[in-house]
Amino acid sequence: QVQLVESGGGLVQAGGSLRLSCAASRSISSIKAMGWYRQAPGKQRELVAYVGSATVPHYADSVKGRFTIARDNARGTVYLQMNSLKAEDTAVYYCGAWGPYSSGTYLTPPDYWGQGTQVTVSS
Numbered sequence: 001q002v003q004l005v006e007s008g009g010g011l012v013q014a015g016g017s018l019r020l021s022c023a024a025s026r027s028i029s030s031i032k033a034m035g036w037y038r039q040a041p042g043k044q045r046e047l048v049a050y051v052g053s054a055t056v057p058h059y060a061d062s063v064k065g066r067f068t069i070a071r072d073n074a075r076g077t078v079y080l081q082m083n084s085l086k087a088e089d090t091a092v093y094y095c096g097a098w099g100p101y102s103s104g105t106y107l108t109p110p111d112y113w114g115q116g117t118q119v120t121v122s123s
């Protein structure tokens with residue numbers, strides 16, 4: 001089992017930046033992949049960014065060039081740097097992790113989820 005705790009959400013003006021953090025309860029060196037999802041009111045949860053243990057990060061088209069995901073195995077943490085934020089980025093952001101026995105691809109849902117952190121971008 002892995003517990004994931006997100007932090008770093010908040011209120012920011014359009015054009016601003018935030019950095020989200022997701023801390024795991026244990027070493028993530030055996031975790032195949034980690035990612036960030038978001039869910040806006042009335043919408044389905046969607047993948048925002050994904051990073052495997054040895055793969056090029058994958059991003060949703062809507063955030064390419066603005067968001068960067070980074071994984072720090074030594075700290076057991078994954079980050080999401082969000083720049084040039086837009087009102088449409090407003091959502092609850094969730095961290096996800098794919099366990100060592102999963103497919104580890106973003107085509108399948110994560111095995112573990114965090115509780116979510118709210119990001120609100122004012123226009």
